[in-house]
Structures are given as structure tokens and as C-alpha cells.
Amino acid sequence: MENSLPQFRYFLKDSIRQKINFRMTDQSEGKPPPPIEKPFRDDSLRIDLVTKEHWHHISNVGIITAIENTKSHRHFKPAALSLEELSFLLWATQGIKNVTSNGTAYRTVPSAGCRHAFETYLCILNVEGLKRGIYRYLPIEHQLLIERESENISDEIIEATFHQSFTGRGAVTFIWAVIPYRMEWRYHLAAHKVIAIDIGHVCQNLYLACAAVGSGTCAVGAYHQELMDNLIAVDGENEFTIYLAAVGKI
Numbered sequence: 001m002e003n004s005l006p007q008f009r010y011f012l013k014d015s016i017r018q019k020i021n022f023r024m025t026d027q028s029e030g031k032p033p034p035p036i037e038k039p040f041r042d043d044s045l046r047i048d049l050v051t052k053e054h055w056h057h058i059s060n061v062g063i064i065t066a067i068e069n070t071k072s073h074r075h076f077k078p079a080a081l082s083l084e085e086l087s088f089l090l091w092a093t094q095g096i097k098n099v100t101s102n103g104t105a106y107r108t109v110p111s112a113g114c115r116h117a118f119e120t121y122l123c124i125l126n127v128e129g130l131k132r133g134i135y136r137y138l139p140i141e142h143q144l145l146i147e148r149e150s151e152n153i154s155d156e157i158i159e160a161t162f163h164q165s166f167t168g169r170g171a172v173t174f175i176w177a178v179i180p181y182r183m184e185w186r187y188h189l190a191a192h193k194v195i196a197i198d199i200g201h202v203c204q205n206l207y208l209a210c211a212a213v214g215s216g217t218c219a220v221g222a223y224h225q226e227l228m229d230n231l232i233a234v235d236g237e238n239e240f241t242i243y244l245a246a247v248g249k250i
């Protein structure tokens with residue numbers, strides 16, 4: 001075990017970049033880029049989120065205070081999050097600010113090559129006006145897509161996070177999935193390290209944004225891969241869970 005560790009540390013280095021022939025990536029070979037948002041069926045049930053111009057209950061907490069108070073929260077009040085508050089948290093983590101003429105979408109977080117390889121699923125537990133279940137954020141439309149409603153979703157997510165019960169006891173648990181090809185299309189084998197870096201930015205914005213809605217969050221990197229992929233109904237190969245964060249009122 002000890003002797004094999006250095007070979008896995010390779011993943012953290014950028015040495016791979018010198019070995020890749022960037023003229024042979026799918027992008028260089030002229031293959032079309034994958035969509036910036038996972039496609040959905042026209043007849044999917046969708047809910048409009050509250051847009052920035054209509055946010056009236058998001059507090060203007062100072063950046064120094066927000067950073068200074070940042071800590072993980074695993075105990076939440078049994079209070080609901082409003083749709084406005086949830087809309088803000090989604091915008092803060094994966095919202096699209098503008099799409100350029102060549103189809104590049106700039107979001108509220110940085111991403112290597114602006115590839116933004118993530119989809120945001122939500123385990124809704126206690127949000128005003130929403131039934132419990134699994135939803136997906138559509139950043140282009142700023143809407144929520146209902147994946148499936150389930151009264152037992154709390155038990156399911158607790159099981160899929162190795163019984164870390166706070167994941168099923170807050171208002172909403174964010175479940176980020178990665179579609180690796182979005183990054184591989186440009187970076188081939190150099191994609192995977194930057195995907196892991198990118199998701200950290202997303203969760204960090206959630207930590208900060210929670211300060212503006214009287215809420216707290218706790219990142220979750222320990223989860224049962226297959227159970228979580230089943231929970232959000234992704235194939236586990238071309239799209240799979242990469243990180244979670246539980247959110248609730250504090």
C-alpha cells in the first residue's frame with residue numbers, strides 16, 4: 001500500500017499536460033462540444049425559480065463577515081427555505097451570467113477552460129411550495145426540473161451517505177454530478193484534476209451564499225457511489241455524483 005501511494009499522487013500534478021497531444025483532443029479534431037446543460041424532455045415538469053430582480057429577502061452580508069463566519073453546519077432548525085432563497089443559492093453556485101455568441105456560458109464560479117462539467121441535483125426536504133423529492137437545476141432556464149417526488153427521500157439520502165443523518169434532516173441537500181466529457185472534450189486526460197478543483201469552487205460559493213439566507217451547510221465527500229447515482233438516476237459512467245452539501249436554517 002505505502003509503496004503504491006506516490007503513483008496515485010500523479011493525479012494531483014500537472015505533469016500529464018506535457019504528455020497530451022492537444023492536437024488530438026476531440027475539440028481539436030472538430031467534434032462538436034457537448035451541451036452546456038444536460039438536455040431534458042419538452043414535457044418534463046418544471047418550476048420557475050425567482051430571478052435576481054425579484055430577490056427581496058437575501059441579506060447583504062459583508063464579504064469579510066461571510067468569510068470570517070464560514071464553518072460547516074450539521075445541525076439545522078426545522079424551518080423551511082423559501083423558493084427565493086433556494087433560487088439565490090442555485091444562482092450563487094451554478095448560475096449562468098451570460099452566454100457568448102460561440103456558446104460559452106459564464107457562470108458565478110470559475111471553471112477550467114469555462115467547461116463547467118457539472119449538473120446540480122437537489123434532494124428537496126423542506127422548501128416552501130415544493131414536494132419532497134429529487135429535482136435538477138436548469139441554469140439556462142433558471143428553472144427546477146422535477147426528477148421524482150418521494151416522501152421517503154430523507155431515508156434514501158441518509159442511507160446513500162453512509163448514515164450521515166444531517167444529509168436528510170436539513171432543508172435541501174445539493175448533489176453535484178459530473179459529466180466528465182464536457183471537460184475531456186478539451187483537455188482529454190488533463191480533465192480529471194481540474195474537474196476536482198472546479199467542484200470545490202462551487203461548494204465554496206454555497207458556504208458563502210448560505211450566510212445571506214440565515215443558513216449553514218456542510219460539504220459531504222463521503223457517500224456510497226452506486227446508491228447516490230441511483231438516487232439521482234444517472235448512469236454512473238458518463239455522469240456520476242462527485243460531491244454533496246447539506247443546507248438548512250441555523
Ligand SMILES: Cc1cc2nc3c(=O)[nH]c(=O)nc-3n(C[C@H](O)[C@H](O)[C@H](O)COP(=O)(O)O)c2cc1C
Nearest residue numbers: 070071072073074161164218219220221222223243
Ligand atoms: C472535500 C470535503 C469533504 C468533506 N466531507 C465531509 C463528510 O463526508 N462529512 C462531514 O461531516 N463533513 C465533511 N466535510 C466537512 C469537513 O469535515 C470540515 O470542513 C472540516 O472539519 C473543517 O471544519 P469547518 O468546515 O467547520 O471549518 C468535508 C469537507 C470537504 C472540504
